[in-house]
Amino acid sequence: MPVLQLKDRIVKSELPAFVMGIVNVTPDSFFKDSRGGVERALELIEEGADILDLGAESTRPGSLYISEDEEIERLIPVITEIRKVSDIPISVDTRKKNVMEKAFQAGADILNDISALEDDPLMADFCAKNELPVILMHKKGIPSSMQDNVVSENAFKIVNDYLIQRAEYALSAGIAKDKIILDPGIGFGKDLKANVDLIKNLSSLGNKKYPILMALSRKTCIGQMTGREVEDRLAGTLAADLLSVIRGASMVRVHDVKETVDTLKVLSYIIS
DSSP states (O other), X not given: OOEEEOSSOEEEOSSSSEEEEEEEOSSXXXXXXXXOSHHHHXXXXXXXXXXXXXXXXXXXXXXXXXXXXXXXXXXXXXXXHXXXXXXXXXXXXXXXXXXXXXXXXXXXXXEEETTTTOSOTTHHHHHHXXXXXXXXXXXXXXXXXXXXXXXXTTXXXXXXXXXXXXXXXXXXXXXXXXXXXXXOOTTSSBOHXXXXXXXHTGGGGGGGOSOBEEOOTTOHHXXXXXXXXXXXXXXXXXXXXHHHHHTTOSEXXXXXXXXXXXXXXXXXXXXX
């Protein structure tokens, strides 16, 4: 049973891994069904999400970063409305301390930082002082150009070394060890070989010291493995998520909550 210590409470799941439902408060995320606001969030809660992950700045390959003000304008009203009806843990996908501060004030609980606390030097201190869990992700470059020169060889070592280094940075900033979660960043500046290598060796990521989040949902590598377009990658995603949880992932970030919950329920019966 996965357990996560938030600032003010402990959250648990009856499933073998937390199911984090994606809510893209953006007009250009790569899977259009993930776009939305409060209505989508409530749908994912109804489907059984343990955590919601809200992002107002698209990080798909080729996307451009947006301003801090625009990110706040998109994000905060959605968090505010969710908090009127639910206390579900809310993760915020942002690189900016001021965005995270506003989100925290509105009721957010977790930072999901694709820059692993690199892009904003004030972020780590803010999270430490407010006792927020942090998700640290590996990426190569920035979304607008990260697929131009991808990681291929020695992917696991490169990613593992980086994430260990960023976890040590988080610890040095005062973030508690039990609040650090690592994400290998599937698809972020990596080719198919690298992504497969990371999935295969997931059980050793972070030198087995930290919880692991896997974000595989409908990504390009699933399409490369199956020959399917984004809209038809559900089965491939479920297979990859299932294998990831078996290999030790304690959190999966997904577009399709209901189907993922069912998959993990079956797994829980088999491994119990």
